[in-house]
Amino acid sequence: MISVSNVTMRYGAKILFEDVSTTFTPGRRYGLTGPNGAGKSTFMKILTGDLDPQKGTVVRPRKFGVLRQDQFAFDAYRVIDTVIMGNKPLWAALEERDRIYEKPEMTNEDGMRLGELEGIIGDEDGYSAESDAAVLLDGLDIREDLHGRKMGELQGGQKVRVLLAQALFGKPEALLLDEPTNYLDLDSIHWLQDFLTNYDGTLIVISHDRHFLNSVTTHTADIDYQTIITYTGGYDDMVMAKTQIRSRLESENAQREKKIAQLNEFIARFAAGTRSSQVTSRRKEVERLQTNDLARSNIQRPYIRFDQVRPSGKHVLELKHLMKYYGELEVIDGFTANIMRGEKICLMGRNGAGKTTLLKCLLSNYPGLADKDFTLDSGSIFWGHEAQVGYFPQDVGSTIEHGLTVAEWLHRWNPAAHVEDIRGILGQMLFSGEEGSKPTAALSGGEQARLAFCKLILTKPNILIFDEPTNHLDLESINALNIALQRYEGTVLLVTHDHDLIDEVATRLWVFHDKAIEDFQGPYEEWKGKHN
Numbered sequence: 001m002i003s004v005s006n007v008t009m010r011y012g013a014k015i016l017f018e019d020v021s022t023t024f025t026p027g028r029r030y031g032l033t034g035p036n037g038a039g040k041s042t043f044m045k046i047l048t049g050d051l052d053p054q055k056g057t058v059v060r061p062r063k064f065g066v067l068r069q070d071q072f073a074f075d076a077y078r079v080i081d082t083v084i085m086g087n088k089p090l091w092a093a094l095e096e097r098d099r100i101y102e103k104p105e106m107t108n109e110d111g112m113r114l115g116e117l118e119g120i121i122g123d124e125d126g127y128s129a130e131s132d133a134a135v136l137l138d139g140l141d142i143r144e145d146l147h148g149r150k151m152g153e154l155q156g157g158q159k160v161r162v163l164l165a166q167a168l169f170g171k172p173e174a175l176l177l178d179e180p181t182n183y184l185d186l187d188s189i190h191w192l193q194d195f196l197t198n199y200d201g202t203l204i205v206i207s208h209d210r211h212f213l214n215s216v217t218t219h220t221a222d223i224d225y226q227t228i229i230t231y232t233g234g235y236d237d238m239v240m241a242k243t244q245i246r247s248r249l250e251s252e253n254a255q256r257e258k259k260i261a262q263l264n265e266f267i268a269r270f271a272a273g274t275r276s277s278q279v280t281s282r283r284k285e286v287e288r289l290q291t292n293d294l295a296r297s298n299i300q301r302p303y304i305r306f307d308q309v310r311p312s313g314k315h316v317l318e319l320k321h322l323m324k325y326y327g328e329l330e331v332i333d334g335f336t337a338n339i340m341r342g343e344k345i346c347l348m349g350r351n352g353a354g355k356t357t358l359l360k361c362l363l364s365n366y367p368g369l370a371d372k373d374f375t376l377d378s379g380s381i382f383w384g385h386e387a388q389v390g391y392f393p394q395d396v397g398s399t400i401e402h403g404l405t406v407a408e409w410l411h412r413w414n415p416a417a418h419v420e421d422i423r424g425i426l427g428q429m430l431f432s433g434e435e436g437s438k439p440t441a442a443l444s445g446g447e448q449a450r451l452a453f454c455k456l457i458l459t460k461p462n463i464l465i466f467d468e469p470t471n472h473l474d475l476e477s478i479n480a481l482n483i484a485l486q487r488y489e490g491t492v493l494l495v496t497h498d499h500d501l502i503d504e505v506a507t508r509l510w511v512f513h514d515k516a517i518e519d520f521q522g523p524y525e526e527w528k529g530k531h532n
């Protein structure tokens with residue numbers, strides 16, 4: 001169990017949460033939600049002990065797992081050892097045992113201590129530690145040949161998955177996970193969902209993956225209105241309950257305001273007359289009914305709508321026998337396909353399977369979007385009549401020039417656009433008022449993504465190509481993108497590991513596995529039915 005009593009955290013005049021008291025119960029799995037900037041990661045750091053609250057106390061279990069965000073802290077250690085370090089008592093006992101065995105001569109005290117250490121190692125399942133750690137790593141797609149390597153040899157995404165295995169290792173009484181699905185492909189996300197659903201301790205998780213939260217969590221602790229309110233159910237259940245409560249409060253306030261207006265009208269008419277006792281009673285009634293201002297929510301919802309200047313031709317794109325190698329590594333092997341107007345194709349597969357490479361192949365002869373350092377080894381690409389492509393790359397920040405304001409950068413993509421149009425689009429994507437004068441160099445990852453969407457809204461292409469667009473988005477922005485892609489009448493190619501986007505947007509799938517690409521003509525549910 002994790003218990004929080006009267007915890008307060010503020011930065012200057014901004015209150016994140018104040019006098020929060022809540023309990024996280026064993027056997028329950030909590031999603032910690034709230035808009036960007038509400039204080040989710042701050043509250044998580046308070047729970048883990050990495051940050052002290054300005055006021056209040058936190059009670060934690062003796063043994064809990066935490067997903068660490070520092071990718072470089074374990075570079076000198078083997079991958080398998082990094083995972084085992086998740087069980088601190090076990091790792092301390094193993095290290096002390098090794099130090100004793102390294103002595104040239106052991107004393108009687110050393111012998112007695114070894115017996116104590118072997119007892120700790122046995123109690124902590126130390127004799128199966130390497131095999132248990134290997135099972136976690138395999139589930140998270142860290143190959144067996146990497147288990148003995150140093151962490152410093154791994155790529156960033158692989159390190160994050162090892163650190164996730166570290167948090168899960170050793171049967172912790174509580175798990176505190178901040179964005180555990182980052183850098184995970186869909187297979188790994190589904191494996192993690194199954195693991196956490198069977199976990200019987202206390203789970204607290206921050207995630208921007210709606211499907212993941214709905215699948216895993218039994219309760220939702222929502223940070224908003226400068227406090228934390230716990231709802232029963234997953235993310236969608238919380239949104240519904242929160243909306244209903246808010247609507248009821250607003251309705252009650254409106255009724256009270258109407259009643260107060262009626263009473264004040266009576267008071268104004270008869271204050272100087274002979275009905276003083278009735279006037280006095282109505283004044284007291286007004287005081288009793290006086291409405292309180294409803295606390296303002298921190299949630300901001302962008303509005304995304306993708307339009308087209310004009311539709312493309314019926315035949316959008318033809319690919320013939322595409323081949324791409326990196327050295328001797330074969331990534332794309334003779335892929336052939338035709339894309340018709342209005343199709344929405346999701347590219348699925350494990351990390352490193354070649355999804356981004358295929359997008360670069362498609363763009364290799366498109367003016368202005370081809371990667372100058374990328375060459376197609378063989379094959380041909382034919383863009384159809386009136387094909388106009390809007391591209392959202394994985395490293396979207398690299399496409400935003402510095403030395404400009406947000407409004408100046410956006411205006412460059414259509415100099416004929418009116419200033420009011422630019423402001424309107426920026427406002428849709430939450431760059432309101434002075435936010436349009438913000439330097440592009442100062443943008444966060446989420447702001448860079450929203451500004452890239454502004455460009456696509458402004459330029460109105462008839463083909464949209466997205467490479468993992470949800471990486472830096474909050475839940476509200478991801479939901480807005482989902483709706484916009486469903487309503488878009490043009491053609492979409494989308495690389496994503498977001499289950500709901502694949503399930504609700506895709507009409508066709510390109511599935512990467514075993515060095516081949518399966519071209520499935522149908523939605524995700526049909527594909528799952530075929531492969532289950």
